[in-house]
Amino acid sequence: MHICLSDGWGGLEMYPARIIPELQRQGWEAHGLALAGSRVAESLAAAGCEPLTVVSRGRALLQVGRVLAYLKRHGIDVLHCHKSSDLRLGALLVTLQPRLKLFYTDHMGVTRPKKDLYHRWAYGRVTRLFAISEATRRRNLKAFPLPAARIHRLYLGIDLAPYAPQLDRASRELLRRELDVAPDQVAIGLPGRLTDGKGHEVWLEGLARLRERAPGLAWHGVLIGGLTASEGSDEAYVAQLRKRVAALGLEGRVTFAGYRPDLPRLFEALDIVCVPSRNEAFGLTVVEAMAAGKAVVGADSGAIPELLEADCGRLAAPEEPQAWAEAMAELGQDAALRRRLGQAARCRAERHFAVAAHVRALTEEYAGA
Structure with missing residues (x-):
């Protein structure tokens, strides 16, 4: 029981x-x-x-x-x-x-x-x-x-099967448009509850610095997670994040996607998955993204470094926006690297999780x- x-x-x-x-x-x-x-x-x-x-x-x-x-x-x-x-x-x-x-x-x-x-x-x-x-x-x-x-x-x-790719090219592009991601943009997502401690603010600051670090890179940020208390999020914190997006000049560059029951499919629409949580006891979102074959940037703290080896992702200090900008720039500018890391991540998830x-x-x- x-x-x-x-x-x-x-x-x-x-x-x-x-x-x-x-x-x-x-x-x-x-x-x-x-x-x-x-x-x-x-x-x-x-x-x-x-x-x-x-x-x-x-x-x-x-x-x-x-x-x-x-x-x-x-x-x-x-x-x-x-x-x-x-x-x-x-x-x-x-x-x-x-x-x-x-x-x-x-x-x-x-x-x-x-x-x-x-x-x-x-x-x-x-x-x-x-x-x-x-x-x-x-x-x-x-x-x-x-x-x-x-x-x-x-x-x-986790059950790995739902995270295997299922969408054809047209369906994937339709989903990306739903998330306000243009065809030529790199979709950078952060899935998880919108509550303090999950690293959303350092990620947003990292996106703001990404504009300077890689001015030629077309990208769009996607926040995936409930926007209300009934969906497990802190509504005051969500309002704080919206204000931060505006203050950083990221309006139009970041979508609040809300709670989505189809997370495995949303992973298909993303190119990079970020998990900047400061002190994860495990990091289930990291494993889900690995199972989806995505290149992951995770916080270099808590249990995440145990999950995310160098050949299947990147680590960034949880309190350093510039480190997040550097990691997102490296992956955003190299599609072949993203594919290679994603394939290795999927294999590691199959072996261990x-x-x-x-x-x-x-x-x-x-x-x-």
Whole structure:
């Protein structure tokens, strides 16, 4: 049973529904526990796993008997939590039913020590803690009251198939026009939630400097991500970005594309994908862009350098707009280089970040291998 009692919507919340179809393909019976009416609950149902629901996190603790009865009825002996706050319920279930095995994925990257009495009790019930990168594993080892043997790195995985090119030339050009990209322009995209910490402002400053660094290069910037709170973005921050675009004289040079469910197709419309996040715990967008065969410029911080090797992309300091301008100029002016990096990126994604391999490693842990 995957437990995710979150009313938000981001990579953490998407994870259970992302892997459940592959769990089922590999012969596992998957269940979920989610908040009633949440997008997590909707995504689980859409993935073929109608979840058990509760109205709130507090109510879940009060209904622990109901949850235990559900686990017994379905013969469930593996629990997997995805938010640290959900470990209260997971640890309580294990305390009441010691046969259960409890797993926890630290999707966010812990930022402070968790070694007080409560955390020693909760994490003491965890069979295995998964760090999603080496960068987060190093922080986990310092922060959590667990021996190193119980903290394993497990890179996330994605279904690679949707990211293979599907559009013919005419369809691709139509999509580019929809994004305000002219036929002769290099499309430079930044996909992801529009919230502070994702590096949008340094990227915009980099685009402004790109005009000076490569005055002969025709380009257009595309920001891909929800524009409202209901789509996971910070509306005040979106307004701040619009003002910054105007202040930098980039109006007409940058499109706010909004939330797009067809992200794999949008990658086909882009020539360069930028991920300037300052401290990514993993960097799922980087892997998605690699799977799409795109040349990527990523921030030289957090876990991104683990994913993006020199032969399949470029790294730039997350606080240095000039470094972003230089990287975008290099790739923007060399189509052959973009193709070569993109092909190498796709091969690396196939070798290391396929969801099938991720789930096999995960279920080996579930089974106690």
